[in-house]
Amino acid sequence: MANVVELKVGLHCDECIKKILKAIKKIEDIETYDVDTQSSKVIVTGNVTTEEVIRALHKIGKQATAWDE
Secondary structure, X not given: OOEEEEEEEOOOOHHHHHHHHHHHHXXXXXXXXXXEOOOOEEEEEEOXXXXXXXXXXXXXXXXXXXXXX
């Protein structure tokens, strides 16, 4: 069963969004991903954990927290 990971991430510009998408695409076992620029939310579904996605974003210098925090 696929997990849905929702994270709050600072989305400042198109370049930030490109970097985030590139980092997410490298994660194994993802099915879908979406970036909601209106609410600064990144949504990833697949066989991934919140920690995996946060780690991938931290590697590119982005702060990310679980959406429900």
